[in-house]
Amino acid sequence: MQGKNTVKDWDENILFSPFTKQEWRSYQQKKINEGRKTELIFKITYANKTAVKGARLYIKQLTSDFHWGCGMTHRILNNEAYKNWFASKFTAADFHNELKWYYTEKIQGQENYTDPDAMLKFADENGIIVRGHTILWDDIKYQQKWVKALSPEKLLEAANKRVDSVVKRYKGRLVGWDVMNENLHHHFFEKRLDKNASATFYNRVYNIDPDTTLYMNEFNTTEHVNDKDAPPNKYLRKLKEIQLYPGNGGIKMGIGLESHYGAEPIDLHYVRSSLSLLSQAGLPIWLTELDVIYLEEILRESFSHAAVKAIIIWTGASIDGCDVMCMTNEKLENTPVGDLIDRLMEEWRTGDIELVADSNGSSEVSVFNGRYEITVVDPVTNASTCVSFKIDKVSIPNKNIHLQILG
Structure with a gap:
């Protein structure tokens, strides 16, 4: 007999038919990626708009929309x-x-x-x-x-x-x-x-x-x-x-x-x-x-x-x-x-992420919707800029986030 604090498994033939469990899960993940996550393209520059190759980005989720x-x-x-x-x-x-x-x-x-x-x-x-x-x-x-x-x-x-x-x-x-x-x-x-x-x-x-x-x-x-x-x-x-x-x-x-x-x-x-x-x-x-x-x-x-x-x-x-x-x-x-x-x-949350910008000062990532703190660090001087903002497809419709290293 199943106890109240156990997790019961399904008979997959009954639950997922006519699909396999993997097909069912793949569709769920597709919908999660579409509805719960936002793809981002970071562009890191100096004040003179020069790309910062090797800039380090630290991404921390503060809150979730869910x-x-x-x-x-x-x-x-x-x-x-x-x-x-x-x-x-x-x-x-x-x-x-x-x-x-x-x-x-x-x-x-x-x-x-x-x-x-x-x-x-x-x-x-x-x-x-x-x-x-x-x-x-x-x-x-x-x-x-x-x-x-x-x-x-x-x-x-x-x-x-x-x-x-x-x-x-x-x-x-x-x-x-x-x-x-x-x-x-x-x-x-x-x-x-x-x-x-x-x-x-x-x-x-x-x-x-x-x-x-x-x-x-x-x-x-x-x-x-x-x-x-x-x-x-x-x-x-x-x-x-x-x-x-x-x-x-x-x-x-x-x-x-x-x-x-x-x-x-x-x-x-x-x-x-x-x-x-x-x-x-x-x-x-x-x-x-x-x-x-x-x-x-x-x-x-x-x-x-x-x-x-x-x-x-x-x-x-x-x-x-x-x-x-x-x-x-x-x-x-x-x-x-x-x-x-x-x-x-x-x-279903975004763990702490560290990225390194490519030669064009760019870096891409997909994160769960919510509010984030983003820190970008100059690879040479260690000067940093920290910002926080909401991330979802409405707030950032074109995927692009431009961050500037000051100092």
Whole structure:
């Protein structure tokens, strides 16, 4: 029996057919090179425009355009080792429960933001961006008893108060909001209020926090081909309904995919076609709660789609309890899952690079998109110039970077 912290191999005949594993991986790498990396041609000169033959270039990646993230719980607050582990690995986070309505207002009128306040403070101090998960949840199972007992009029009043409270409190501090969680599978607010309930709440959030991306967040959109409630076409249709609702035209929308693949067999062809279709919307895609036994293939396939801007591993440390997988044991020592993720983190970043310019003062390299520090050194005098800038195909459309050695 497979343990929760193991990495399971595929039967390649099932997974990749009719392609070989190598053909599948080659296509993924091609898409990664096209969508995640930028080819550069450095031209090194002196102030008089003379080429600097033999100039040394030192390239250091400061940040990545892609975010590795992890689910976070209140258990991190009193555990310094856990804090250090988290901050050393991740640049993004999703709170498991601590921002949900049932957590911050268990009893009507008694709000408590102590835990999310402290968790967000920790994230801010360590340069970790946080998603607002979630303002409202359309599943009746996760409504407080007092919420379920409200009349439609009182429910609208309470939900609007909830929206105003949490969004005003964290306005401008989050990378995105899950406004109405799982509103394809569930319809609590639509049944109690109005068929346009989701769209109206997106509008309310937008009017309070207009610069923050607002997400849908669903399960089984890429996970299971037989789930008829939330396939990619229905997801995009619902998203369009929200965008077309009066007053919502200016909303920055995003696509949240929970990605609870679990331990069941996966149709990787369906994953690829689903992500390809969703990518056509031109919106940022986040895998928000990744939990899967067949981990490497899902990570590689997801990363090969440039629209996927971040992957949140749902459970990092076993301190928070393991559903399908954990990266560490209770001592924060890597499991095989943790080893695999560390390996891919390393593979999908640009290590420190040293180059030497040719006789024309030129040198070429391909790097992952992100922010970089570039130092160029004169081979004779050791005079140096250091600059930092963003590298991607938009920032540097023609591949050429001209650096000048001063002094």
